[in-house]
Every structure is written in C-alpha cells, then in structure tokens.
Amino acid sequence: MALSSPWLLVVPPIVGGVIGYFTNDLAIQMLFRPYNAIYVGDRKLPFTPGLIPS
8 A cells, every 4th residue: 555645644534624624613513412301300411501601
C-alpha cells in the first residue's frame, strides 16, 4: 500500500470530519432536548428538560 495514492491522503480527514460533525450535532441536541420535563410518578427524571433548559 503506497502513500502515493491521493485517496489515502484525502479520505481519512473527510471521514473524520463527517463523523465529528454528527457527534457534535448529537451532543448539542442532547443538551437541549427533551423540551418538556419527564415525570415518573411524582418525581422528575434528572436532566429533563435537557441540561440547559430553554
């Protein structure tokens, strides 16, 4: 496997960027969702609505 192939130099950063974008997007969504608090009986589940309520 020679490093002279341009695909071996171009593809890994692109794949890493795509994976990083989706993981960051998921993390931001997890901070702000769900929008409404979730209750089990009379107790509120922790971290609902999200860590940073809007």
